[in-house]
Amino acid sequence: MRPNIIAHPSSYRDPSGFIFEKDGVLYRQINLSFKEHFDHFIQSGCYENLVKKGLIVAHENVGENLTGDDNYYKTVQPQRLDFISYPYEWSFDRLKDAALLTLQLVKEALVFDMILKDATAFNVQWHDGRLLFIDTLSFEKYSETPWIAYRQFCENFLAPLLIMHHSKKQMPGLFLSWPDGIPLDIASSLLPKRSRFSLYTYLHIHLHAKISAKKNEGSHQPQALSRQKLLNLISSLESLVNKLKIPEQKSTWSEYYAEAGQRKDYLEQKKKIIKAWLDKMPGLQLAADLGANEGEFSQLLAEKNVSVVAADFDPYCINRLYNKIKETKERNIQPLVIDLANPSPGTGVNNEERTSFINRLNTDLVLALALIHHLAIGKNIPFDRIAELFGQTCKNLVIEFVPKDDEKIQLMLSQKKDIYTGYTEENFRKALERYFIIIDKASIPGSGRILFLLTKNEG
Numbered sequence: 001m002r003p004n005i006i007a008h009p010s011s012y013r014d015p016s017g018f019i020f021e022k023d024g025v026l027y028r029q030i031n032l033s034f035k036e037h038f039d040h041f042i043q044s045g046c047y048e049n050l051v052k053k054g055l056i057v058a059h060e061n062v063g064e065n066l067t068g069d070d071n072y073y074k075t076v077q078p079q080r081l082d083f084i085s086y087p088y089e090w091s092f093d094r095l096k097d098a099a100l101l102t103l104q105l106v107k108e109a110l111v112f113d114m115i116l117k118d119a120t121a122f123n124v125q126w127h128d129g130r131l132l133f134i135d136t137l138s139f140e141k142y143s144e145t146p147w148i149a150y151r152q153f154c155e156n157f158l159a160p161l162l163i164m165h166h167s168k169k170q171m172p173g174l175f176l177s178w179p180d181g182i183p184l185d186i187a188s189s190l191l192p193k194r195s196r197f198s199l200y201t202y203l204h205i206h207l208h209a210k211i212s213a214k215k216n217e218g219s220h221q222p223q224a225l226s227r228q229k230l231l232n233l234i235s236s237l238e239s240l241v242n243k244l245k246i247p248e249q250k251s252t253w254s255e256y257y258a259e260a261g262q263r264k265d266y267l268e269q270k271k272k273i274i275k276a277w278l279d280k281m282p283g284l285q286l287a288a289d290l291g292a293n294e295g296e297f298s299q300l301l302a303e304k305n306v307s308v309v310a311a312d313f314d315p316y317c318i319n320r321l322y323n324k325i326k327e328t329k330e331r332n333i334q335p336l337v338i339d340l341a342n343p344s345p346g347t348g349v350n351n352e353e354r355t356s357f358i359n360r361l362n363t364d365l366v367l368a369l370a371l372i373h374h375l376a377i378g379k380n381i382p383f384d385r386i387a388e389l390f391g392q393t394c395k396n397l398v399i400e401f402v403p404k405d406d407e408k409i410q411l412m413l414s415q416k417k418d419i420y421t422g423y424t425e426e427n428f429r430k431a432l433e434r435y436f437i438i439i440d441k442a443s444i445p446g447s448g449r450i451l452f453l454l455t456k457n458e459g
Contacts, residue, residue, distance in 0.1 A: 002068045009352040014118075016137040019078075022066055028059070028078055030137065031071040037114075037140040038074065046112035046139060055105060056133045057081070057125075078134070079127075082286060082307040082334075086354055087121040087156075088175035089336040089344055091319035092164055092246045094131075095172075097326075098124040099157035099241045101131050103234050106147070110227060115142040119149035121156045121175070122354075129331030146225045147233065151212060154204050155181025158241065162201060165244040166192055170315035172337050179347060179354075184209035200240040249316050266447050267296065270369070273442045274398060275300060277453050281396065284364045288393065290340060291371035295321040295333060301367070302332035309361065311338035340371075340389065341379040358392055366394035370449075372428070373402045373409050377420055383431035391435030397454040401428050406448060425450065433457075 004022060011019035016034035020027055030038050041047050050056040059076040066075055087095060098121055106116045118138040125134050147153075159182035160174045174182060182190075188209040195201045225233075274297065278284075284306045289298040292310035294317050301308045310333050312318050321335040338344065344357040368390065375381045390397050402409060404423050429438065429452075436454035443450050 002066075005067050009350070010122075010348065010354060012349075014137055020067060026078060026080060027062060027066060028076050028136065029067055029069065029072060030074040030076070031069075032073045033071070034137060034140075035073045038137070040112075040141050041114060041136070041139045044112040044114065046109060046114050047136070049112070050105070050108060050133075053108070054130055054132070055101065055108065056136065057127070059136065076136070078136070081125055081127045081132075081134070083309050084125060084355075084360060085334065085336055086175065086344065087160075088172050089338060089357070090172055091315050091322050091335065091337055092161070092170050092172075093319050094126075094322050094335075095121065095157065096161055096241060096244060097131055099153075099161065100238065101133065102153060102157065103238050103241070105133055106234050107231065109139055110142060110231070113142045114139045115147065117148050119153035119156060120181070126334045129325065129329060142227075144224055144226055144230075146223060147230055150233070151184065151208070152181060153237070154208060155184060155187070157181075158204055158237070159184065159187035161241065161244045162195065162205065163187065163190055164246055166195060168247050170246055170319065170337075172315060176344075176347070184212055198240075200236050204237065204240065246319070248320075266444060266449075269444050269446070270400075270449075270451065271297070271300065273444070273451050274367075277398060277440065278304060281365065286363045287365040287367065288361055288363045289367045289369075290338075291368060291374065292321070292335070293317050293370075295324070295335065297367055297369055298333050299330075301365075302330060306332060306365075308333045309363070310335045311340075311357075313337065313339040313341075340375060341381060358389070361393040363394045365396045365398070366390055368397065368399040370400055370402065370408075372399065373406070373412070373423075376423055377409060377412050383422070383428055384434070387431040387435055390432070391456070395456045397432075397436055397452075399432070399452050399454070400444075401425055401450045401452065403448050403450075 006021040008019040008021065015031065017028055017030045020029065047056070051058045057078050059078045062075040062077050064075065065072040090098070101124060102116070102119050109116055116138055117140050118135060123133055123135045123138060124131055126132070160171070163174070163182070164171055184205060188206050191201070191205065196206055278300065284301070284304065287301050287306050288309040288311060289295070289301070290311050292298050292312045295310050298308045298310040310321060315337045318335045318337045325333055325335065338357055346352060346356040346359070347354045372386065375386050376383060390399070403425070404420070432438070432452070432454060435457060437457050438452055438454050440453040441450060
């Protein structure tokens with residue numbers, strides 16, 4: 001491979017091709033071994049159909065071998081996405097929709113005599129207000145054999161969705177423990193006994209686990225499976241996934257906006273200040289709203305056509321925001337479940353296959369509103385470490401300081417010992433000024449809270 005080519009650390013598993021970077025631009029190489037399948041994917045009209053329906057990432061053809069690789073067949077340049085996220089950062093309904101998208105792709109591909117050979121959740125991303133499949137090398141010519149990605153689908157999608165459905169709890173972190181999906185035997189053991197009385201759960205998880213265990217004991221030959229039987233299989237999976245749901249739950253801060261609205265126009269005053277600051281910041285492309293709750297302030301950025309990562313540790317808030325975005329067809333907000341006290345780490349081979357949340361978060365602006373006390377008092381994180389987080393992730397920062405006598409902090413301190421003698425506005429400012437220059441400061445009337453506008457100190 002040529003010296004100026006950087007192979008993407010996540011793209012090594014599939015011999016059909018790989019993703020690489022050249023001069024800051026991402027490309028995908030299709031290898032000679034995949035020529036027959038890729039040609040059919042393009043020439044049959046399958047690719048064009050999926051792009052028109054907004055189901056798969058589009059690409060442009062590049063007429064040269066950029067890598068110098070002898071295995072080269074073609075190079076394409078995929079449409080670049082604003083922000084990559086991973087299943088352990090998704091709410092329940094986003095994972096559910098990703099499952100339904102994957103099944104839809106199988107049905108669409110079959111129309112063109114193709115099949116989806118990979119069904120990992122990591123192949124689904126968010127772009128322009130919708131879920132999108134990103135791996136053009138996952139489609140191969142169809143022959144009437146069992147769906148090779150069936151088990152992968154069940155482990156990546158069905159197992160975690162069923163576990164959350166039956167436990168009535170959101171658990172996106174399951175993918176950190178099982179990045180390749182929850183093994184069928186483990187999923188079967190975790191599900192309650194009553195789940196066996198659901199025909200499709202029994203077939204796709206419990207019986208599937210038993211059959212897979214027997215197959216692992218010895219070699220077996222692929223059996224024939226007609227197109228109609230495959231469609232019946234997909235239909236049964238769709239039926240099961242569509243029935244899965246998670247009950248709404250309130251957390252400590254899930255009613256934050258409703259409560260805040262009762263406090264002397266607090267939200268409107270805060271919006272007014274932030275809007276005025278945003279008007280003076282043209283050219284913003286990517287921003288993050290950390291501690292986004294249900295996205296009230298993410299929307300301010302989205303209205304200015306800024307791509308926003310709306311992150312909160314509360315999966316129920318994020319699930320509500322995700323469904324609101326679907327309903328309103330908002331294109332610029334991506335909601336993610338992120339605990340800033342324990343953000344997603346680098347994972348996979350050499351901890352490089354999937355980048356940590358902090359290293360992905362290279363933004364023009366971060367909003368950190370009504371957040372600092374949750375980190376400093378709720379999680380005992382010193383101001384210096386909090387400031388370092390922002391220094392690593394943004395060029396500009398809008399942050400809210402909540403004084404110690406605030407009712408929310410007093411509620412927190414009613415349940416723990418007050419050891420936070422260093423929690424002062426002066427110490428807060430000093431920590432931030434290691435990385436930023438304070439451009440403006442504004443008190444929110446009637447609240448005692450203070451907003452700061454800062455820009456990165458590049459000196």
